[in-house]
Amino acid sequence: MSPPALAGTVVAAFGRSYDVELADGSVLSCFPRGKRSEIACGDQVRISRTSDNQGVIDAVDPRSTLFYRSDAWRQKLIAANVTQIVVVLAASPSYYEDLLTRCLVAAEQAGIRGLIILNKCDLDVAAALDSLRLYEQLGYTLLPLTAATDVAPLRPHLAGHTSVLVGQSGMGKSTIINGLVPAARAATAEISAVLDSGKHTTTHARLYRLDADSRIIDSPGMQEFGLHHLRVDDFDQAFVEFRPLIGRCRFANCRHLSEPDCAIVAAVDRGDVNPRRLASYRRMVEERLRSEGTKR
Ligand SMILES: Nc1nc2c(ncn2[C@@H]2O[C@H](COP(=O)(O)OP(=O)(O)OP(=O)(O)O)[C@@H](O)[C@H]2O)c(=O)[nH]1
Ligand SMILES: [Mg+2]
Ligand SMILES: [Zn+2]
Incomplete structure (x- = not known):
């Protein structure tokens, strides 16, 4: 019979191995059971102890974020x-x-x-x-x-x-x-x-x-922050001040690039949206369109 799984928190992520803290405060050095590890610092995990200070991560609990x-x-x-x-x-x-x-x-x-x-x-x-x-x-x-x-x-x-x-x-x-x-x-x-x-x-x-x-x-310092996991159509929602304007452009599928009667361009012209924000939005969307190789 296998020993019962222990619940713990990943308190350090080294890439291959992880430090997992148990409820009693002890920390075990753990490896994931599978080959590919998709585990992050802050994850709640289930482990099996393999020695006094080591264990194996059997499962990752569902994440809130x-x-x-x-x-x-x-x-x-x-x-x-x-x-x-x-x-x-x-x-x-x-x-x-x-x-x-x-x-x-x-x-x-x-x-x-x-x-x-x-x-x-x-x-x-x-x-x-x-x-x-x-x-x-x-x-x-x-x-x-x-x-x-x-x-x-x-x-x-x-x-x-x-x-x-x-x-x-x-x-x-x-x-x-x-x-x-x-x-x-x-x-x-x-x-x-x-x-x-x-x-x-x-x-x-x-x-x-x-x-x-x-x-x-x-966390380790980063030089760039890739957003490949966002779809082109996700970006405008992520610019908080664009949100109330989405859906008000002439075209329902407006990407706020060069389409006529764009509500976000109009807001920039009125002084309600900062042009730096529209410019960085456009850089990101154009980069995603290039990497997708789809120009609609
Ligand atoms: N003048 C000044 N220097 C600071 C201050 N806070 C941090 N530093 C210095 O900035 C340098 C870098 O600080 P770190 O805390 O190592 O920076 P980090 O963001 O953790 O860097 P990475 O781990 O490489 O991502 C160190 O020399 C710190 O002493 C501050 O409030 N004022
Ligand atoms: Mg640091
Ligand atoms: Zn638009």
Whole structure:
């Protein structure tokens, strides 16, 4: 007779092996039973113990949410069962607005709320802050932070959530983790001023407990965020300010590219929609149309 399955949470995802925390707080190093592993940090799993500190993952429980990116070939799972995506930006190294937009689009598509942190506010961030006000107008919370000295302003935003920190390398995600959970001692590293980039210090996602009902996941820095899992027709819904306008264009299947009498173009002309948002929407849709090779 086989031993009963144990329930646990994936607290670290190394690609092949996973650290699974059991209800009693013990952590087992586990491998998935199948060859292909589609398991993410934050997953609830069923395991069989194979030794004191090892186990096999037999099954993954249904997820409430799954946050991932994708290219034409594969998906890259980032975190499972999260209720909030925290995009971490800084003025140094400089952040890419396109990556921010893509993170928010993926979050909207997955039905997860997004929060934006502008970190390193001890440096000159006036221009960045100014530019990011746009997202506040769209309804996203924009939180200026200096994680190196004080993460307290972030705490109330994390209460009751399972959050995942995402963003480019060097923005200060792991520094935030260390501020919130001093015992974490997550590795952080100096950025390269020459390359204006981080050094990809964090190599795998890891979950930390903040209190009984709040958890936070650190993730490796990313340079791009593929949205291959979205269909062309999904994108307009993921731009929150477009939603009330969808269905008001002359053509029911308007893609808001060059069709006449487009309600979103009209809203840009009226000043109700920021032209930066329409431009990034169009870049994404045109990229998807190219990769599909279908031009309608
Ligand atoms: N000036 C300043 N530097 C900061 C602040 N927060 C983090 N840093 C520095 O930024 C650098 C990168 O920080 P990390 O926390 O390693 O960045 P990360 O986002 O985890 O990077 P990856 O793990 O590579 O994705 C480190 O040298 C930190 O000390 C801040 O509030 N102010
Ligand atoms: Mg890191
Ligand atoms: Zn339109």
